[in-house]
Amino acid sequence: MSRHSHPRVRAVGRFTRLRAILAGALVLGVGASVTLASWNDSETAAATFTAGRFDVVGSIDGGAFGQHPSSSGAALNFAVPVTGLGPGMTSYALFSVKTANPSMAGTVTLAAAATNNTSGTGLGEYLTYGVKSIANGAAGGCTAAAFAAGATVVAPGSALTTGQAVGSSFLVTPNGANQVNYCFAVTMPATVDNAAQGKTSAPIWTFTAVSG
Numbered sequence: 001m002s003r004h005s006h007p008r009v010r011a012v013g014r015f016t017r018l019r020a021i022l023a024g025a026l027v028l029g030v031g032a033s034v035t036l037a038s039w040n041d042s043e044t045a046a047a048t049f050t051a052g053r054f055d056v057v058g059s060i061d062g063g064a065f066g067q068h069p070s071s072s073g074a075a076l077n078f079a080v081p082v083t084g085l086g087p088g089m090t091s092y093a094l095f096s097v098k099t100a101n102p103s104m105a106g107t108v109t110l111a112a113a114a115t116n117n118t119s120g121t122g123l124g125e126y127l128t129y130g131v132k133s134i135a136n137g138a139a140g141g142c143t144a145a146a147f148a149a150g151a152t153v154v155a156p157g158s159a160l161t162t163g164q165a166v167g168s169s170f171l172v173t174p175n176g177a178n179q180v181n182y183c184f185a186v187t188m189p190a191t192v193d194n195a196a197q198g199k200t201s202a203p204i205w206t207f208t209a210v211s212g
Contacts, residue, residue, distance in 0.1 A: 054211035055100035056108065056172060062096045062137035062181065076184060085127070088190035094134075094142035097207050098179035099172045106211040107169040108180060110153055116160035116203040123199035129186045130156030133170065142183035150183055157187075160203045172209070182207075 057065040060077045076093040085091060097108050110131060117124040132150025134141060153164050170180040184205075188196070 052104045053100075053102055054106055054209070055103045056097055056106070056207070056209040057100050057176075058207065059096045059179075060094060061139040062094060062141060062179070063139065065096070065098065065100075065176075078184075078186065085186070085188040087188055087192045090144070090185050090187040092142045092144065092147060093184045093186075094137070094139070094181060095184065095205075095207075096137045096179045096181045097170075097172065097209070098176045099174060101175040103175060104211050105174045106172055106209050108172055108207050108209045109169040110164040110182065111206045111208055112154075112161050112163040113204040113206070114161055116201075120200040120202045121198075123196060123201035124160050124203055126192045126196040126199070127160055127186055127188055127201060127203075128157045129160055129162075129184060130154055130158060131164075131185070132183045134181050134183045137179055137181035141181065144185075147183045147185050153182060156185060160186075160201070163205075169210075 058068050059065040060075065076095055078091040078093040099106065130147070131153040132147050133153055134146045134150040136142075136146055153168075154162055172178065172180060
């Protein structure tokens with residue numbers, strides 16, 4: 001036999017080695033894909049929520065504001081006491097409302113108690129009243145002239161049980177930035193007879209405030 005390999009044998013040998021090399025490359029490729037790691041990252045969002053406050057305060061002189069949650073301790077400072085009225089007389093009183101600080105904005109509506117005509121010993125049924133909003137919220141600002149020039153909240157001559165019209169309200173801005181000044185005018189009509197003498201009245205009005 002010749003010392004030289006047959007060409008076919010050499011070709012088969014080269015193919016075998018090539019196939020082995022390719023197989024090794026495939027195995028190496030699979031191994032590399034397994035060992036690769038994925039990097040990752042994340043972001044986090046968080047927040048803190050705190051409920052706001054809504055609070056209104058009132059004043060009878062436009063200066064010293066405080067809480068009046070009930071009729072106890074609440075009073076309108078009428079220039080002429082309601083119990084001192086005579087036929088044809090009108091007495092005026094100021095009441096101002098604003099938000100506290102801090103407080104969100106809201107609306108205020110005036111309501112009258114259903115018992116105002118009969119409260120006390122019955123003078124309420126003889127009286128009428130009206131309410132205007134006025135610009136001057138200082139002490140003494142609610143006068144006959146200021147009332148005449150004001151914007152009507154409750155029409156003059158109304159029964160003491162009449163409140164502000166449904167759907168009508170005043171805006172009070174946040175943190176006490178503005179105040180609404182109500183000028184009350186309570187009248188004993190000139191036509192009232194002797195039956196009213198000696199009677200008293202203790203009417204109650206409520207300023208209902210709603211946030212928003």
